[in-house]
Each structure stands twice: as structure tokens, then as C-alpha cells.
Amino acid sequence: ERMRIVDAVLFDKTGTLTKGAHTVTDMAAAAGVTEDEVLRVAGAVEADSEHPLAKALVAVAQDRGLQATARDFRSLTGRGVQAVVDGTTYAVGGPALLREMAAAVPDELVRASHVWSARGAAVLHLVRLVEGGHAEAIGAFALEDEVRPEAREAIAVLREQGVRKIVMITGDARPVAEAVAADLGFRPGVDEVFAEVLPADKDKAVADLQARGYTVAMVGDGVNDAPALARADVGLAIGAGTDVAIESAGVILASSDPRGVTGVIRLSRASYRKMIQNLAWAAGYNVVAIPLAAGVLAWAGISLSPAVGAVLMSVSTIVVALNAQLLRRVRLTPGA
Incomplete structure (x- = not known):
């Protein structure tokens, strides 16, 4: 009954509006470090992570036969992961990781990151931690996730159905999120993008929309989406998603096709x-x-x-x- 009066639909980006199958399309290394070395270390650090971006990095490293062993793996929620490789502590993550560690980023990596972000790629950095708490980025990777063709149709149909606002939420950097939003046909000044959002803050985005008077439907598939699915007026979980997300939602979509939201x-x-x-x-x-x-x-x-x-x-x-x-x-x- 509530779904008929929903006027704002909030989509989690990865795996819902996009296919969730990232591939490494570019990489760069700082002076004095080779790309193979950067990939070898990054693959080892990400080996125990379940994140789609991590799996893409590990797959490329394995395909090239670049193997290394990591220990003391630690997940930095919403920022990245950290581990020790060859006696040195490294971390891999996005913009939030660089800010938290106040990592120095060489100019060549900054330039490469800007180019990749402009075309909608997610950018991860390999950060090396040295004595005294100093952190420096020594490598960067561009990972791209293809937008689902049916997502554009879903958004167009939602507008025809009278939904006032389409919203996308993601932990990706804002340039990446805005590039994806533009590809999906988001309307500037009407639709909205929440970028660089930590997993724990997704439900705050739902609360923010509700505080502005919207009746919100949240669409997601991951463990991190569960609190937002529970807080939304209607939570819709992708059927191929995690059990936690499914338990938190009021509606389960049988497939990963976002057009299912229009059917509901x-x-x-x-x-x-x-x-x-x-x-x-x-x-x-x-x-x-x-x-x-x-x-x-x-x-x-x-x-x-x-x-x-x-x-x-x-x-x-x-x-x-x-x-x-x-x-x-x-x-x-x-x-x-």
C-alpha cells in the first residue's frame, strides 16, 4: 500500500544501477616503483576482501602471475583495507582513505586520477605506511563498472509514474558518481547524488530525504544497505543480494533488474x-x-x-x- 505513494526512489549504485562487475582498465605507479610491483602488493592486500573492487584487483594480479602473501589483514569500513606485505604496511582504498591517512599523492597519480574520474571510473590508491605515521600513495588503479542498460529505462518509467525525485547513493568519489548519474539521465537540480558515503551513513541519507517530506523507497543488495532498507518507508532488496539485505527489506525483487521497482x-x-x-x-x-x-x-x-x-x-x-x-x-x- 505504501509503494503507491512513494515520491522518492533511492538506489544503491553498485550492483543495482550498475552490473557490479568491475574491471581494472588503467593503472599508474609513482616514480621509483613499477606497475607490476604496485599490482602485486595491491592484489595481496585485497586478497581477503569480499568487495567487488577488491576482487577485480586480485583477478588481474593473478592473471599476470603476480603473487605475494599478506598478513594482519584489516578492513577499514567504508574506506578500504590494510595489510602487511613483505614487512611493510600497505592500505588500498578511495578518497576517504587518502583523507583519513593524510597521504601524500604524487603529481603523476593526481593527474591520472583526474582523467579516470572524469570518464566515470572508480579510483583506488595503494598507500604505503612508513615509520612515524607518514603515508604516501605509490600507485593508483582505475576500475570501471558498466551501467545496466535497463537502469535508464527504469528511471524513465519511474518519472512517468510520477516519482518526483530519483536518488543514487554510493561510496565512490563524487566525480565518478556524477558521471554515472549523467549517463543514467539524472536531471540536474531535481534528482540527487549522495557520493563518498560511508556504509554506516546510508540510513542517514534516507532520514534526510524523509525529513524533507519525501516518502522514500530504498533499493539495495548489500550488507551495508540493510539499515537504510529498514529505515526507508519501503525497502526493496535485490533477490541476488545478501541475506541481511533481504531480511531488512519489505519487498524482495526476484532479479537484479531495477525495472522491477516500477512493477512494484x-x-x-x-x-x-x-x-x-x-x-x-x-x-x-x-x-x-x-x-x-x-x-x-x-x-x-x-x-x-x-x-x-x-x-x-x-x-x-x-x-x-x-x-x-x-x-x-x-x-x-x-x-x-
Whole structure:
């Protein structure tokens, strides 16, 4: 019932609006370090991580036969990961990691990062930690995730359905997020992008939209999306997502196709129409038939025998049930 009045839909980017299958498209190394060495260390640091970006790095390192062993692995929630390789502590992460560690970034890596971000790639840095707490970036990687073609259609249909605001939330850097939003057809000044958001803060984005008067539907698939799914007016979990996300949501989409959100809205509105129609039919019968059967107009020669009234009651029930069955004609499948 709530889905029919949703006026803001908040999508988690990775795995929902994009395919979630990142590939390493570029890399750069600081002076004095080779790209192979940077990739070897980064692959070792990310080996125990479950993040899609980590898996992409590890896959490339393995394909090139660049192996190393890491120890003391530690996940830095929302920022990256850290481990010790060959006796030196390294970290791999995005902009939040660089800020937290106040890492020095060589000019060549800065230039490369700007070029990659401008085209919508996610950028990760390999940071080396040295004695005294000093941190320096020694490598950078560009990872790109293809936008789902059906995501553009989903957003267009949501607008046709009267959804006032489309919102995307991601932990990626803002240039990357805005490039993806532009590709998806977000309207400047109307739709919104929450970028560089820590996992723990996703539910705050939902609360912010609600505080502004929006009825919010949140669409996500990961463990980090669970609090936001629970806080939203309607939480929709991608069926291929994690169990935690599915448990936190009110609606489970059977596939990863974001057009399923438009189907849920369509079903919600159609169900509500049937509720009103059936209520009107049932109330109309009771208002007319019961008084007649009770003999209210007997003085005027108008009456309805109890037996006929009982038959009409059965007919009324059948009509209501058949009318509800017409919901099967509502087209919910994407592309139908």
C-alpha cells in the first residue's frame, strides 16, 4: 500500500544501477616503483576482501602471475583495507582513505586520477605506511563498472509514474558518481547524488530525504544497505543480494533488474484500485439489499425475500473475488 505513494526512489549504485562487475582498465605507479610491483602488493592486500573492487584487483594480479602473501589483514569500513606485505604496511582504498591517512599523492597519480574520474571510473590508491605515521600513495588503479542498460529505462518509467525525485547513493568519489548519474539521465537540480558515503551513513541519507517530506523507497543488495532498507518507508532488496539485505527489506525483487521497482509501484496502485472497487461493490450491496430484505420499503410494495437476499450475497462475494482476480492482467514484468 505504501509503494503507491512513494515520491522518492533511492538506489544503491553498485550492483543495482550498475552490473557490479568491475574491471581494472588503467593503472599508474609513482616514480621509483613499477606497475607490476604496485599490482602485486595491491592484489595481496585485497586478497581477503569480499568487495567487488577488491576482487577485480586480485583477478588481474593473478592473471599476470603476480603473487605475494599478506598478513594482519584489516578492513577499514567504508574506506578500504590494510595489510602487511613483505614487512611493510600497505592500505588500498578511495578518497576517504587518502583523507583519513593524510597521504601524500604524487603529481603523476593526481593527474591520472583526474582523467579516470572524469570518464566515470572508480579510483583506488595503494598507500604505503612508513615509520612515524607518514603515508604516501605509490600507485593508483582505475576500475570501471558498466551501467545496466535497463537502469535508464527504469528511471524513465519511474518519472512517468510520477516519482518526483530519483536518488543514487554510493561510496565512490563524487566525480565518478556524477558521471554515472549523467549517463543514467539524472536531471540536474531535481534528482540527487549522495557520493563518498560511508556504509554506516546510508540510513542517514534516507532520514534526510524523509525529513524533507519525501516518502522514500530504498533499493539495495548489500550488507551495508540493510539499515537504510529498514529505515526507508519501503525497502526493496535485490533477490541476488545478501541475506541481511533481504531480511531488512519489505519487498524482495526476484532479479537484479531495477525495472522491477516500477512493477512494484504498478502492482501497488492496481491493488489499491481493486480494494476501492471491491469496497464500493460490497458497501453498495449492503446499503441497498439488506434494508430491502428487512422490509424497509414494504409499505410501498417493494420487498426482497431473505432467500433472494442470501443468493445476492453469494453473487456479491463471487463478483468481488472475480474482480480481484483481474489483477493477474496487470503487466509487471519488465518489457511486458
